[in-house]
Amino acid sequence: MAQVIFAGIDISSLKCDLVCLDEQGHQLAPAKSFANNREGASGLVEVLDHLAHKFNIQQLHIGLEATSVYGIHLREFLLDASPLKAYPTEIYEINPVMVAGFKKAFGARRPKTDVMDVYVIAERVRFGHLTPYRREAMVTEPLRQLTRLRLHLVELLTVEQNRALNLLFLKFSNYHQDRPFSQTFGRASLAVLQEFTPDELVEMPLEDLVDFIQSHGNNRLAEPGEMAKTLKQLPP
Structure with a gap:
């Protein structure tokens, strides 16, 4: 039974792709896409909450690829989402260069998935050694x-x-x-x-x-x- 969910979110101006892994790197559910707006963010939170209940998880680690400004609203929405407050949740903003470099480490053993980039983000979160986002940083964001x-x-x-x-x-x-x-x-x-x-x-x-x-x-x-x-x- 999974104790931690490692969620990777690949963000563009129009949509967000989500992949969730357990501690062993097994994908907990098929990848899903959501519109990059309030309704899509609500749907994404519902999926995370559903998986958290289903697998009785203890922690939730979410990685967002820091793509321009497209992830700012989603990041703040996740921090305020009431359903996620039931679990210790950490959110990480990952530089695209770091994701691209980590992707090369898979070599020929790349997973068979149509959403390779978001899978790599989730794997990068699972790998660890990342600094969690702190809301205090929002003061200097503008x-x-x-x-x-x-x-x-x-x-x-x-x-x-x-x-x-x-x-x-x-x-x-x-x-x-x-x-x-x-x-x-x-x-x-x-x-x-x-x-x-x-x-x-x-x-x-x-x-x-x-x-x-x-x-x-x-x-x-x-x-x-x-x-x-x-x-x-x-x-x-």
């Missing part, structure tokens, strides 16, 4: 998501700026190297790049170019005269 978003945007901006610098080289080969402006993508610099060709900068009176730089720099640039001179000396 900040973590915002930090990840900011990092993604910074990386995306860097890629696009490098692409722009490659194109800029075709118009002003020395523009980025000579740095007439401290910020190549600053407001005044972009205005110059959008309005003038190299030949037009050479022909433009110095005073007019200084006025143009000042007006597009909100009169905050320290040495617009030196910037204008550098621009007029740039090779095409």
Whole structure:
């Protein structure tokens, strides 16, 4: 008779797959799929509660693959589910990289199942050496998501700026190297790049170019005269 159920849950934006194993790795019931919404979460809890009663289990260990944000609502639902409070329950968020690495350990002895990934998650929970999720971590969850978003945007901006610098080289080969402006993508610099060709900068009176730089720099640039001179000396 099983004393512990090791449940693996594979989560996507639309559904959750569930596999439950006992201590020996035997599958306690056929794999089931549930919609990734409140109704689906309720159905998943009912299955866990049913198996817990059927096998008179003493502990419940649930592993969720940490796939983006798709498992957050289910994780919180499981923590609050009244039927599961009858058993000592631990929930683990498992990095997909860890799951992929553990999957390789099966080699040619992979189980014959249509839901290999969720089976591997359950086996990884059974293997142990995981840190249970603690609700205190939810306090920093919004900040973590915002930090990840900011990092993604910074990386995306860097890629696009490098692409722009490659194109800029075709118009002003020395523009980025000579740095007439401290910020190549600053407001005044972009205005110059959008309005003038190299030949037009050479022909433009110095005073007019200084006025143009000042007006597009909100009169905050320290040495617009030196910037204008550098621009007029740039090779095409």
